Amino acid sequence: MNLSVKIGNVKFLNPVTVASGTFGHAEKYYNLEEVKKIGAIVPKTVTLNAQAGNPPVRIAETPAGMLNAIGIENPGIDKFIETKLPAFKKIGVPLIISILGHNDKEFKEIARRINKIKGISAVELNLSCPNLKHKTLVAQDPKATSRIVKLVKKELKIPVLAKLSPNVTDISLIAKAAEDAGADGVSLVNTFTAMVIDIEKRKSVLGNFTGGLSGPAIRPIAVYMVHKVYQTVKIPIVAMGGITCAQDALQFMIAGASMVAVGTYNFVNPRATLEVLTGIKDYMKVNKIKDIKKIIGSLK
Amino acid sequence: MSALQNIFKVVSNERLCPRFYKLSIDAGAVAKKVQPGQFVHIRVNDSFQPFFRRPFSVYRAKKYLDVFYEVVGPGTKALSNKKKGDDVDVLGPVGTPFTLPSKKAKQIVMIAGGIGVAPFLILSDRLKQQGFELVLLYGGRTKGHVYPMKEFKQNGCKVFVATDDGSVGVKGRVSNLFSKIVPDPSTTVIYTCGPSPMMAAVQAFAKRYHLSGQAACEEVMACALGACLGCSIKTTSGYKTVCYDGPVFNLHEIIFENTH
Ligand SMILES: Cc1cc2nc3c(=O)[nH]c(=O)nc-3n(C[C@H](O)[C@H](O)[C@H](O)COP(=O)(O)OP(=O)(O)OC[C@H]3O[C@@H](n4cnc5c(N)ncnc54)[C@H](O)[C@@H]3O)c2cc1C
Ligand SMILES: Cc1cc2nc3c(=O)[nH]c(=O)nc-3n(C[C@H](O)[C@H](O)[C@H](O)COP(=O)(O)O)c2cc1C
Numbered sequence: 423m424n425l426s427v428k429i430g431n432v433k434f435l436n437p438v439t440v441a442s443g444t445f446g447h448a449e450k451y452y453n454l455e456e457v458k459k460i461g462a463i464v465p466k467t468v469t470l471n472a473q474a475g476n477p478p479v480r481i482a483e484t485p486a487g488m489l490n491a492i493g494i495e496n497p498g499i500d501k502f503i504e505t506k507l508p509a510f511k512k513i514g515v516p517l518i519i520s521i522l523g524h525n526d527k528e529f530k531e532i533a534r535r536i537n538k539i540k541g542i543s544a545v546e547l548n549l550s551c552p553n554l555k556h557k558t559l560v561a562q563d564p565k566a567t568s569r570i571v572k573l574v575k576k577e578l579k580i581p582v583l584a585k586l587s588p589n590v591t592d593i594s595l596i597a598k599a600a601e602d603a604g605a606d607g608v609s610l611v612n613t614f615t616a617m618v619i620d621i622e623k624r625k626s627v628l629g630n631f632t633g634g635l636s637g638p639a640i641r642p643i644a645v646y647m648v649h650k651v652y653q654t655v656k657i658p659i660v661a662m663g664g665i666t667c668a669q670d671a672l673q674f675m676i677a678g679a680s681m682v683a684v685g686t687y688n689f690v691n692p693r694a695t696l697e698v699l700t701g702i703k704d705y706m707k708v709n710k711i712k713d714i715k716k717i718i719g720s721l722k
Numbered sequence: 723m724s725a726l727q728n729i730f731k732v733v734s735n736e737r738l739c740p741r742f743y744k745l746s747i748d749a750g751a752v753a754k755k756v757q758p759g760q761f762v763h764i765r766v767n768d769s770f771q772p773f774f775r776r777p778f779s780v781y782r783a784k785k786y787l788d789v790f791y792e793v794v795g796p797g798t799k800a801l802s803n804k805k806k807g808d809d810v811d812v813l814g815p816v817g818t819p820f821t822l823p824s825k826k827a828k829q830i831v832m833i834a835g836g837i838g839v840a841p842f843l844i845l846s847d848r849l850k851q852q853g854f855e856l857v858l859l860y861g862g863r864t865k866g867h868v869y870p871m872k873e874f875k876q877n878g879c880k881v882f883v884a885t886d887d888g889s890v891g892v893k894g895r896v897s898n899l900f901s902k903i904v905p906d907p908s909t910t911v912i913y914t915c916g917p918s919p920m921m922a923a924v925q926a927f928a929k930r931y932h933l934s935g936q937a938a939c940e941e942v943m944a945c946a947l948g949a950c951l952g953c954s955i956k957t958t959s960g961y962k963t964v965c966y967d968g969p970v971f972n973l974h975e976i977i978f979e980n981t982h
């Protein structure tokens with residue numbers, strides 16, 4: 423059975439990964455023998471300088487999902503490399519590092535620092551965090567998307583993925599802009615801008631006022647968006663949005679995703695990522711599929 | 723993939739007073755590992771409603787793992803419907819536990835509001851018969867919210883109760899019981915858990931008398947593994963996660979907000 427997939431020139435042993443911002447402290451809390459089996463790990467987005475994150479309340483439970491407005495709390499790229507990366511590397515699973523710059527210069531500088539370190543398989547550009555008070559997201563503007571992808575591609579030899587926002591009229595236009603600018607793949611979707619109101623206080627529940635909706639609640643929209651992007655671009659798609667099990671993940675793969683990531687559901691079932699992998703293998707066995715590529719984009 | 727998540731059987735799920743229940747879980751392996759102040763993250767059912775797991779302090783960890791909880795919404799309601807023999811999905815133990823007092827300490831004062839009493843039984847289990855004077859100051863709304871303090875008394879705790887309406891113990895807030903504390907900075911140690919306004923009052927009291935202390939905090943949680951950074955609170959050294967850096971913090975480190 424061949425489960426391997428490629429992004430740019432990098433091969434991943436299987437298509438199952440975790441979504442940025444939903445996986446951490448594996449060294450303390452996870453069975454690393456099990457974690458070793460997944461295709462890749464994507465740690466939380468890092469920025470050039472440390473960020474404290476948004477004031478609480480940062481999360482809210484919603485029907486079949488959640489809102490978050492964490493605000494990319496992270497130690498900054500240098501501290502990340504020094505204090506967090508070693509534990510991730512030790513797991514021995516390919517790493518896709520998610521980065522975010524607040525302007526062109528920052529993206530370039532982070533890329534340069536990543537270039538100096540070994541053992542990273544790919545970079546994911548977070549062009550789509552809805553929780554940072556920017557008026558428009560990079561991934562809401564095809565020109566800005568193109569510019570950032572180009573400038574990071576110039577710095578990096580390893581594959582670059584552009585992580586897209588679903589908060590757009592036509593996500594395939596942005597995906598196309600990323601492809602034309604040289605991106606090796608696109609990741610979608612990030613969270614949907616949303617809010618929950620406390621009716622007693624008549625205030626928004628979240629400290630950041632709005633947040634990003636994720637979890638099973640968004641899955642059908644995410645599947646549709648992956649389908650739409652697959653119709654438009656040739657580069658591989660890393661898909662996420664409410665995946666809880668292999669059946670969910672397979673919908674995305676049939677729609678055109680080369681890789682699938684479990685995000686929010688890690689919080690509910692911390693074994694979900696591995697169960698997705700096992701379930702995909704079972705599906706291939708039952709349906710006598712020898713190569714995962716036969717599933718990708720196989721929608722009739 | 724978490725080595726900490728497992729399915730166990732319910733041993734009993736007993737209603738102790740109108741809204742308080744005690745759930746015993748046949749999870750000896752978890753019970754053995756637990757340190758006072760740590761908690762478990764329970765999936766109350768297999769549906770997406772409610773979506774998150776729910777965090778509960780470990781109340782007692784002997785043969786079984788015990789959780790003491792108050793029904794306040796859909797998650798705790800679903801938990802209260804569990805019967806003997808049912809499966810329960812437990813993640814844990816997680817979180818930073820209480821630091822146990824040094825030999826120098828004499829009076830250990832546990833100050834709890836409502837269900838915040840939960841982490842103190844296991845603490846008193848560990849501290850009993852070690853020569854400390856154990857004191858529990860407990861504030862509840864009314865008689866129906868005051869859980870019988872038998873187990874604490876069996877552990878040798880001196881128990882003082884305050885209720886908002888005076889139906890049991892002293893009328894008023896738990897702060898009306900602070901006079902039971904002998905505030906000596908070198909020998910009095912405070913442990914507190916409960917609503918933020920109460921813990922803020924405890925912090926102010928401890929500050930006034932230069933007492934050291936620890937507080938167990940609560941926040942809505944998604945992962946409980948320190949991964950999502952969703953349960954952060956403000957501290958004197960920046961945002962810290964309640965699930966991973968806490969739930970137990972140095973009492974003086976916490977910045978209580980919206981408590982006035
Ligand atoms: C570390 C920790 C230990 C806890 N230990 C216990 C315990 O031993 N016994 C017990 O009964 N409860 C405990 N709680 C609180 C318990 O988790 C909540 O009461 C429960 O999640 C409520 O779920 P629900 O669906 O019944 O109510 P919901 O409808 O979710 O909530 C009802 C009310 O409680 C508030 N709330 C919800 N979740 C939390 C939370 N995690 N922390 C604080 N407030 C919350 C909501 O804002 C709302 O006002 C603990 C919480 C934490 C963080
Ligand atoms: C708590 C939380 C934190 C997140 N942090 C990040 C982040 O740092 N960078 C990023 O690109 N996406 C982040 N995301 C978005 C997820 O990676 C993912 O794109 C999205 O949640 C949809 O997938 P899901 O429904 O499976 O969670 C975060 C999501 C959640 C719920």
Ligand code: FES
Binds near residue numbers: 942946948952
């Ligand atoms: S609940 Fe996720 S970090 Fe605490």
